[in-house]
Amino acid sequence: MERKIRARELWRELVQSARDWAEPGLIFWDTVKRGSPSEYNGMEVVTTNPCSEQPLQAYGACDLGSINLSAFVVDEFTEGARVDWEGLERAVRYSVRFLDDVLDYNMGRHPLKEQEEASRTSRRIGLGVTGLADMLAKLRIKYDSEEALDFVDEFFNRFKCVAYDASIELAKEKGAFPLFDAEKHLSMPFIRTLPSELREKIARFGLRNVAVLTVPPVGSGSVLVGTSSGIEPIFAFSYTRRSESLSKEYFKVYHPLVGEYIKRFGLKDESALPDYFVEAHRINPEFRVKMQGTIQKHIDSAISSTVNLPSDITVEEVEKIYMLAWKSGCKGITVYREGSREGVLITEEAKSSEKTEQSQSGDAGVGSPRKNWVRPRVLSGQTIKFRLPQGSIYITVNGDEEGIKEVFVNLGKSGSDEKSYSEAIGRLISRYLQHGGDVRDVIKSLKGIHGKTSTWDQGVQLLSVPDAIAKALELISGQEVPVPRTTGEQPQASPAEKGDAAASRTKAFSDDVVGVSVCPSCGEETLVYENGCYTCKTCAYTKCE
Template sequence: KGVSIRLAQSDIDRLIAAQRMLARLGIASMLYRDRRLAQLRLLPDGKGGAKEYPTRAQHELIISGDNIAVYAERVGFSDHDKHARLAQLLKGYKRALNGERFVATVAGVTPDGEAEVFDAAIPGINAFDANGLWAHNCGEQPLPPYGACLLGSINLAALVIDPFTDQARLDEAQLQRLVPLAVRFMDNVVDVSNYPLPEQRREALAKRRIGLGITGLADALAMCGLRYGTAEAAAAAKDWMARIERHAYLASAAIAAEKGAFPLYDADAYLGGGHVSGLAPEIKSAIAKSGIRNALLTSIAPTGTISLFAGNVSSGIEPIFSVAYDRKVLQPNGERITQKVEDYAARLWRGLKGKDAALPPSFVTANDLTPHEHLVMQAAIQPHIDSSISKTINCPPDLPFEDFKAVYLEAYDRGLKGCTTFRPNDVTGSVLSLSEPAKAEPVQAALPLEAVRDPVLHAEPGEVIYMKQPLARHEVLPGFTYKLKWADSDHAIYITINDILQDGRRRPFEIFINSKNMEHFAWTVALTRMISAVFRRGGDVSFVVEELKAVFDPRGGQWMDGRYVPSLLAAIGGVIERHMIDTGFLKPDAKPGLALAVNDQQRGAQCPRCGEATLVFQEGCSTCLSCGYSKCS
């Protein structure tokens, strides 16, 4: 038979989505439903036997004929062996592949009424199958087929001179230096970027579009004594963005004189365009003389991540979300942790005036603003943006529908290219949320810690009390490995303790115990899982040391470093204690004295088998008077 490419699974919706995406790439495929019906099947039970298990129906998506060659060219396999196998099979064909007939039969059309469409929610990340295209919403950069956005931002908050004074202003000299530098930098990025598809590279090089914007606008306004949403603030934002636009276009024209205009540049068509025709005469003269390097230059992105990197300045042209708030941060392992962050301008104000100083009237947060004030700021900046603006208008959850509709009508009337409204709810939640007032409960002190007993919890019978959420694991953790020799074991025991960094200090996070002695395997695995679970709950975990060191083995312990250790578990507790002291989690004087100290003269050599101090040397051999152990040199 001929070659075919098959994808089989039980998720029919996913296969349908894959079929649509393949069709968008010119690859026709056939979906066969219920190739294997849902049924009970005899499957391995994991215990060496077999057992009947219910299985879902299996469906199959098949690519055949000349579609295989298109698939090999445009998609292929990431697996090298599969890719090579497909190439070999296609090369072995002695005749042309069968052509696709593109014939389909409609099973039936049933009227189902009409419904008003007004909202759509995408679960998880904001990327989804949109009629065969894998779409990711982006409001600041409308792109053509195979277009790729290249975005950068000027941090206005870092350019304010004499903040919170009557002389506060933007550093014009720095702005004039930074913008041309940013344009040249981003233009170079167009050339050095690795594009996934050759079509994307051709599109990027043909137009050389970039999107230089701003971030920290609201912080800069507050530092200059201007309240976001007012006419004065809108005028200042308009002036700042106009200056950035002027410097950007003149810089691009200068680079065009040096390196040439973008390949698709047509002087008459470009200078007659809607946005360019409204530019200042000096800018149009520079373009007419030298051309322009980049077809599009300005765009304002959300800048959520880079604003955090810049010290948590306000994002893009958004208002200050809150002076202090909780932010959900996605970790490399897929977990989300909540971190408290403080606004850059507020932190600067308190550094200048004192931590308890009241904020000036220029500080206003997203929840204090009306949708109209949001739109005023966006409308002031829009004329100086040749691409578009990402702008979110925070609406209260109880905003009436007519008021909600009025937001979009006003945006349309003001000539905005787009806007996004956000109404927090219990279902979708939010990335940012206001911090709740602190509850009256014990606060963990900075490390090192003294042992503190938890308060007594009162609960109804059978009620489960959840103390805390586990600490999230970082991708890389610092740690130490300790070697422990115990008399009853022929092999050493290796104990690894990893720490997590909190507020610049270390605290134990997880523990691993390994040994070649398989007798220890089961209980060491159980012990490490339990101790690690305790460590990850945070708080004062020094009680783990106390509990382990209090365990006495009825068969006896052994002498270690001048102290009698009553059991192997107590020895492990001693290792954990030593680690906690060395890393600063425990104070040295807080070391629990659970081992018994004796005078070295009161004991002989220690037996490696039973641990008793009764090892003597007789006739060239070491012999234990307690257990009979003997080893001759």
């Protein structure tokens, strides 16, 4: 099925979504293809990995590894700070060999024969880096400076040449990748940027790998080794991390290098750091794009990088960033606006701003959108069980001194429609109450909603799942909320009448088939209640009370 839409409308929607939710990122496919050294003999790239730093041929696979650049600085933080090129070059050569060996190790272990063939014939690897921002700080170079741009241009040019020379030397030792064609390979635009002596060696000995360099985000890897991520600037000097598994839900953490510097030089806190330490959200977004574009010139695959943006960035500014990335030769770009993804990493500045806004809102009243509730580790609550045609529904209500804050609704089997929509209702109610909502409004909104079948349980009439949730909230909160009667609706029975009718209705409910509902197992509308059990006439699902 095909449908034509206006390109500018799609572009506008894409940019708006990136600004609001940090998705999607962009891939400039023409630039990817133009810069790929594998555009011949069936190795043409047709896709990328999820983070887009590795363009891949059909059935291609990632074989990536990154070098921690911050480990290769001599006399760090001094006037004489410099790159340990001897050690770094040795690490680059070892890394290229290691990644090439990984390809051999995996032979015979691929799920599909086509994957193994793609790996064997192209021998694509991706040597990358992490800790660039930490390296710059140790060298006393400010990340967002022209000095930094000049440095990374020279640095990655040399890094590229060492890596390519290592692949040439492996080709001399073990042979070039099977689909290598000297004339075609040397005609690729990226290869033509290599120094003439390297191109002459490629013509003579070939290359072991069709592509050699990639810059992934190195998120988990950078946390493991305690450095800045990939080529990204330091996200923040300190931040608040959320973890459900530790004794505190929120705790302050220093970036490792910042913490090391503070301890080494006896600083009180991060406010006394020298100006060559700079946080991501203080860097001009356009400079971030320039940095990525400068490095991309020396990377034959691609770069995964995210531009950090302030919370008040406009859609028009995001559009300019995307356009600049394309013009700068970037192969892809992603943006992250402060606060667009809740609760993963929160900078101290953003957290402070949020607290200020909350205090300024003061008595803004119930339901103020500025009010944020932080869950304590322990909350007390109550659970009510009702019996419905779909099965037993369990409604758990937790709260604090301010009132109800959490509602959990459990109905049906895992993966069933009943389970999903009942859980969704509970989540939405919880979010509303945690942001200052009134439980009486929730009860009023849900109470009286009719489903296909109404039932009675211990004197309580249950018209539907939403109605059952409302009545559970009434029982626990003690807030009985009348529901206006619509035209033609039968008047509600008094509590006494309900009590008198309960026994006879319950007996009728037990003795006879009462209505037909959706089966939580097979999804068919063939679930009936008879002889004290719910039974599906389609799949034989049975649940007895």
